[in-house]
Amino acid sequence: MVENEEQPKKRTRREFLQQLGIVGIGSALGGSAILAALNYDKSKTDGQRVRVLTAQNELHEINKDDLHKVLPSKHGKLTYLQQQGRDGLEGKRFVMVIDLSKCQNARKCMAACQNAHHLRPEQHHINVLKMEETENTPPYYMPKPCQHCDNPPCVAVCPVDATFKRQDGIVLIDNERCIGCRFCIAACPYSARIFNWAEPLNAQVEKDVEYNVELNVPQKKGTISKCLFSADQVRLGKLPYCVSACPNGVYYFGDENEDTVTNGTTKETVRFKKLLEDNGGYTLMPELGTKPRVYYLPPKGKTVPFNEQDREEASEHLHHS
Amino acid sequence: MAFLTLSLFVCLGAYVYQLNKGLVVTGLGDYVSWGMYISNFVFFVATSLIGMLISAVLGLSGQKWATPLARMAEIIALAFAAVAGLVIVSDMGRPDRLLNVFIHGRIQSPIVWDITVVTVYVLISTLFLYIPLIPDLKICHDKIEKLHPIARKAYKLLSLNYTGSHEQDLIIKKLTRAIAIFIIPVAFAIHTVTSWLFANTSRVGWDSTIFGPYFITGAFVSGTSAIVIAMYFFRTNYKLQEYITLEHFDKIGKLLVLVSLVYLYFNLNEYMVPGYKMKKFDARHINALFTGAHAFLFWSVQLGGLIIPITLLIFNKMRKPLPLLIIACCVFVGGWFKRYIIVVPTMEHPYLPIQNVPLNFKVYSPTLVEILITIAPMILVLLIVSTLAKIIPIVPIQETIEELEESHD
Ligand code: SF4
Ligand code: SF4
Numbered sequence: 001m002v003e004n005e006e007q008p009k010k011r012t013r014r015e016f017l018q019q020l021g022i023v024g025i026g027s028a029l030g031g032s033a034i035l036a037a038l039n040y041d042k043s044k045t046d047g048q049r050v051r052v053l054t055a056q057n058e059l060h061e062i063n064k065d066d067l068h069k070v071l072p073s074k075h076g077k078l079t080y081l082q083q084q085g086r087d088g089l090e091g092k093r094f095v096m097v098i099d100l101s102k103c104q105n106a107r108k109c110m111a112a113c114q115n116a117h118h119l120r121p122e123q124h125h126i127n128v129l130k131m132e133e134t135e136n137t138p139p140y141y142m143p144k145p146c147q148h149c150d151n152p153p154c155v156a157v158c159p160v161d162a163t164f165k166r167q168d169g170i171v172l173i174d175n176e177r178c179i180g181c182r183f184c185i186a187a188c189p190y191s192a193r194i195f196n197w198a199e200p201l202n203a204q205v206e207k208d209v210e211y212n213v214e215l216n217v218p219q220k221k222g223t224i225s226k227c228l229f230s231a232d233q234v235r236l237g238k239l240p241y242c243v244s245a246c247p248n249g250v251y252y253f254g255d256e257n258e259d260t261v262t263n264g265t266t267k268e269t270v271r272f273k274k275l276l277e278d279n280g281g282y283t284l285m286p287e288l289g290t291k292p293r294v295y296y297l298p299p300k301g302k303t304v305p306f307n308e309q310d311r312e313e314a315s316e317h318l319h320h321s
Numbered sequence: 322m323a324f325l326t327l328s329l330f331v332c333l334g335a336y337v338y339q340l341n342k343g344l345v346v347t348g349l350g351d352y353v354s355w356g357m358y359i360s361n362f363v364f365f366v367a368t369s370l371i372g373m374l375i376s377a378v379l380g381l382s383g384q385k386w387a388t389p390l391a392r393m394a395e396i397i398a399l400a401f402a403a404v405a406g407l408v409i410v411s412d413m414g415r416p417d418r419l420l421n422v423f424i425h426g427r428i429q430s431p432i433v434w435d436i437t438v439v440t441v442y443v444l445i446s447t448l449f450l451y452i453p454l455i456p457d458l459k460i461c462h463d464k465i466e467k468l469h470p471i472a473r474k475a476y477k478l479l480s481l482n483y484t485g486s487h488e489q490d491l492i493i494k495k496l497t498r499a500i501a502i503f504i505i506p507v508a509f510a511i512h513t514v515t516s517w518l519f520a521n522t523s524r525v526g527w528d529s530t531i532f533g534p535y536f537i538t539g540a541f542v543s544g545t546s547a548i549v550i551a552m553y554f555f556r557t558n559y560k561l562q563e564y565i566t567l568e569h570f571d572k573i574g575k576l577l578v579l580v581s582l583v584y585l586y587f588n589l590n591e592y593m594v595p596g597y598k599m600k601k602f603d604a605r606h607i608n609a610l611f612t613g614a615h616a617f618l619f620w621s622v623q624l625g626g627l628i629i630p631i632t633l634l635i636f637n638k639m640r641k642p643l644p645l646l647i648i649a650c651c652v653f654v655g656g657w658f659k660r661y662i663i664v665v666p667t668m669e670h671p672y673l674p675i676q677n678v679p680l681n682f683k684v685y686s687p688t689l690v691e692i693l694i695t696i697a698p699m700i701l702v703l704l705i706v707s708t709l710a711k712i713i714p715i716v717p718i719q720e721t722i723e724e725l726e727e728s729h730d
Contacts, residue, residue: 110677122678123351129676144673153522159432160418160425179421180344180414183432185354187522191671195354195414198345221343222414285672288523317674 082174085213085231088166093256093293094229095169096145096243097275100299102250103128103141105307112245117225118202118217123194125227126242130306130314139306139314140299143250145242146171146192146227147284147292154184154193163224169256169293170231174213175223184224189288193226229253239264256293322707325700332697335690336411344414347691350682352675353668357687357695358412360660364543365405365698366439366515367536367656371544372398372446373508374580377501386572388724389564389716393551395450396715397544400705402443402511404698411694431517438510445507449500452493456719459483472712512536519663525595525606526667535587541580542627543656549573549649551706553642555715564716567641574640577652581631588623606670614684615666622662626655 048064078086105128113125125145132139148171155165162178165171185193200206200219209218214231230240234253238244243251243264254261254272262269275281279297286292306314339346349356375394379387410416426433461468462476483489513533520532529535552573556565595603596611610619630648633639639648665685675683687695 122682124677127677129674131674157430157432157521159427159430159436160421161427162421162425177418177421177425178415179418181412181432182354182414183430183518185351186519186524186668189523189672191352191673191675194351196343197347197349198343313676314674 079210081210081212081214082176085172085174086164086166088168088170088231089235090167091257092168092234094148094234095254095256095261095272095293095295096148096229096240097252097261097272097281097295097297098143099250099252099279099297100140100142101297101302102248103143103299104248104304105130105141105310106247108245108247109143109242109251112241113227116230116241117215117228118200118206118219119194119225120201123225125194125225130310132311132314132318135315135318138299138302139311140302141306141310142296143242144190144192144284145229145294147190147290147294148227148229150291150293151289153187153189153290157183157187159183166231168234170229170234171226172213172228172231173216173224173226175216175220175225176211178220178223180222180224182224189285189290190292193224196221196223196225322704325704325707329697329700329704332693332700335693336697339411339690339694340416346688348681348685348687349691350685351678352671352682353665353685355412355664355668356685357661357691358408360657360664361695361698362405362408362412363515363536363660363664364657365401365408365702366511367540367660368543368547369398369401369405369442369446370508370512370537370540371548372449373504374541374544375548376449377504377508381498381501385724385728386569389721390548390552390569390573391453391720392450392713392715392717393555394544394548395446396706396709397547397551397702399443399446399450400702400709401547402439402446404701404705406439406443407701408698411698431514431521434514435511435518438507438514442504442507442511445500445504449497449504452500453497453717453720454713455480455483455493456485456490457714457717459485460718461714509537512540519667524667525602525670525672526663529591531587531590535584535591538580538584538587539656539659542577542584542652545573545577545580546649546652546656549577549645550653553646553649555710556642559710559715561716564721570642570645571637571640574634574645577645577649578631578634581627581634581652585627585631588627602670602672606666609666609670610662614669615662618658619662622655622659626652626659630655 049061050064050067051059051061052067053059107128109126110124110128113119114121114123117125119125127144129142129144130139131142148169150165150169152163152165152171155163155171158164159181160177160179162175163171163173163184180195182195185195196219199221202218203221206218211218211220212232214228214235216225216228219225230238230242233240239253239262240251243253246264249263249265251264252261252270252272252275253264254269256272259272260269261272261275275297276295280300281295281297283292283295347356347358372395375387376391380391410419413419422433422436426436458476458480462473462480465473468476513536516532516536519527520529522528549570552565552569555561592607592610596607599607609615630652633648634645639645669683669685
C-alpha cells in the first residue's frame with residue numbers, strides 16, 4: 001500500500017499487528033494508516049502485556065493497548081478476515097495433484113468438504129465424477145475441485161471483484177460482496193461453482209457468526225460458493241479437508257515454490273515436479289488457457305475395477321443426447 | 322389498462338416471493354444457472370434497438386416514408402431499454418447489493434460494460450424521443466381544447482418556450498440529427514456487449530466470434546416485428562389510417578423480410594459450421610438442438626419465426642395490415658424463444674458431466690413463479706407504451722406535416 005511506503009517506520013509495526021490478527025480494519029483507505037500512526041505513539045507507554053494467539057497458531061506477547069476488537073464489515077470496508085482472505089499467504093503457490101489411478105469413489109473427500117463448508121447434500125465443492133473419454137477407453141473416477149486457475153475466467157467476468165485470485169494461487173469468493181449474477185458460473189469451464197439458491201443449511205444457527213472468507217462460512221443465500229483449497233487450513237499449515245479425508249492416497253497437496261507435495265493419506269512428502277514427470281501428470285482442458293493449479297495423474301494401473309452400475313452414467317456424457 | 326395493472330401486481334407478488342425465498346423458487350440450478358430471466362433480458366435489449374433502426378438509420382438515409390413511425394419506434398425503444406434494466410435485477414441473487422456494481426465495479430467484466438452502455442442508451446433514447454417532440458408539445462398545448470389546466474401547464478413547461486421560430490426549428494433539427502448519428506454506435510454497443518456476456522465464455526454454443534452481428538441482426542428482426550404490432554394497434558385504436566397507411570405496412574413488411582434474411586444468414590453460419598464439424602462437445606449441443614431435447618423448440622423458432630414468415634412476406638397480399646400483424650406476432654414470439662434457445666441449451670451442456678445432483682439440475686424447466694416474473698416486464702412495457710401514447714402524439718405531427726408539404730410541392 002502506498003501510504004505504508006511513505007511511512008516505513010510504521011510499516012513493520014502495522015504488518016506485525018496484522019499478522020497477529022488483532023488489527024481491526026484492514027482498510028484499503030488511507031484512514032487506517034493514520035489510525036495506526038496514532039496508535040503507534042500511544043503504545044510507547046509501557047502498559048500491561050498480554051498474550052495472544054495468532055491465526056498461524058503462534059503465541060505472541062504484546063502491549064495491552066495494542067489490542068483492538070475485530071470490527072464487523074462496514075460499507076465499503078473489509079473486516080480483518082476479509083482482508084486476510086484477500087491477501088493470501090506470501091511466498092506460497094499452492095498446488096494439488098490428484099492421482100486417478102488410486103480413486104475408488106470412496107467419496108470421503110466430498111463428505112469432509114460438505115461438512116467443513118456447511119453444504120447441502122447436492123452442493124459440491126468437490127465432486128467425484130464418473131468419466132469415460134471414448135468407447136474403447138476404460139472409465140475412471142475423477143474427483144473435481146475448483147482448478148484454482150492461474151488465468152481464471154470466473155475472476156475476469158465478476159463485476160464486483162467478489163471472486164479474486166490471491167498471491168498464493170488460491171481463487172476465493174467474498175460472499176459479503178457477491179451480487180449473485182452467476183456470470184462466474186457461466187464462465188467457469190469446469191462447472192466448479194455452486195450457488196446458494198435457498199437459505200443455506202445452517203442459516204439460522206450461524207446468523208451471528210462472523211464471515212470467514214477462507215472457509216466461506218456462514219454461507220449466504222443468493223451468493224456463490226466453491227472449493228477454496230481449504231484456505232483456512234493451509235493458513236494453519238494443515239492439508240485441505242478433502243486431502244486428509246481420503247483413505248486411498250488420491251490427493252497430494254503442497255507448494256509449487258518449494259516443489260513439494262504431501263500425500264493426504266500416507267503423509268509422505270514428495271517432489272512435485274518429479275511426481276508429475278514420473279507419472280505423466282496433466283491438467284484438465286489445457287487448451288482453454290485457464291492454467292489450472294490442480295494436476296491429474298492418469299488412471300494407469302488401476303487395481304480396483306470400475307463399478308458396473310456407474311458405467312452407464314459415465315457413458316451418458318459421451319453419447320449424444 | 323386496469324387489467325394490465327392488476328396483472329402487474331400479481332407478477333410483482335411473485336417477485337416478492339422470490340426475494341423472500343431466494344432463487345430456489347425458479348427452475349434454475351448450479352448448471353443451468355441462467356434461464357428465462359436472462360433470455361428475457363436479451364430479448365428486451367434486442368427489441369429496444371428498433372428506435373435506432375427506424376429513426377436513425379432510415380431517417381438518416383433519407384427514407385422519408387418512415388417519418389410517421391419514428392415516434393412509435395422511439396417509444397418502444399425507450400420502454401424496452403428502460404425495463405431491460407429491471408429484468409436483469411430480477412435475475413440477481415442479491416438485488417440488495419446492486420450498488421456494489423458502482424462501488425466495486427471492475428472494468429474487465431462485460432456486465433459492467435453492459436450496464437454502462439444500457440444506461441447511456443436509455444438516456445440518449447429519452448433525448449431522441451424528447452427533442453423532436455418539443456414542437457408537438459407546443460401544438461398539444463395550443464390546439465387541444467379540452468385539457469386539464471395542469472396538463473396544459475406541463476405541455477407548456479416541457480415545450481421549453483418553443484415558439485416555432487426558424488432558429489428554434491434549426492436547433493431542433495440539428496440536435497435530432499446529431500443524436501440520430503450518435504445513437505447508432507451506442508445501440509450497436511448495447512447489443513454487441515450483451516452478446517459478449519455469452520461469447521466471452523468458453524461454452525459450446527456461445528464460444529462464437531459472430532455473436533455480435535448475430536445478435537444485432539436478430540435484434541432488428543424482433544424490433545421490426547414489434548413496430549408492426551404497435552402500428553396495427555395504434556392505427557385501429559387511434560384512427561390513424563390517414564397517416565399510417567397501407568404503404569407503410571407494405572414497406573415495413575419488406576423491411577422485415579430484409580432483416581430476417583440477414584438474420585437467417587447468420588443463423589446458417591452459427592449452426593451449420595459447428596454442425597458440419599461435430600467436434601466432441603459441440604456435437605452434444607448441436608444434436609440436442611437438431612434432433613434432441615430442444616429440437617421441437619429449435620425448429621419451431623427457425624421455421625415459424627423466420628423461414629415461413631420470410632416466405633409469406635414475399636407476397637404482396639401478406640404485407641396488408643392484418644396478415645402482416647399475424648406474421649409479426651409469430652416473429653415476435655419466435656424471437657423470444659430464440660433467445661431462450663441461445664441461453665438455456667448451452668448451459669445444459671457443460672464440458673464435464675453433470676453428476677451427483679438432483680435431476681432438476683440437469684434439465685431446466687421454468688416454474689410458475691419464474692414465468693410470472695418474466696411476464697411482469699412485458700406488462701410494464703405495455704403500460705409505458707400505452708401511457709406515453711396517451712400523453713404525447715404517437716405520430717410526429719410537425720415532421721409529418723413537413724413531409725406532406727414537401728411531397729405536395
Ligand atoms: S475452475 Fe472455475 S471456478 Fe475455479 S478458478 Fe477455474 S474458472 Fe474459476
Ligand atoms: S455471482 Fe458473485 S462471484 Fe460470481 S460473478 Fe457474480 S458477483 Fe462475482
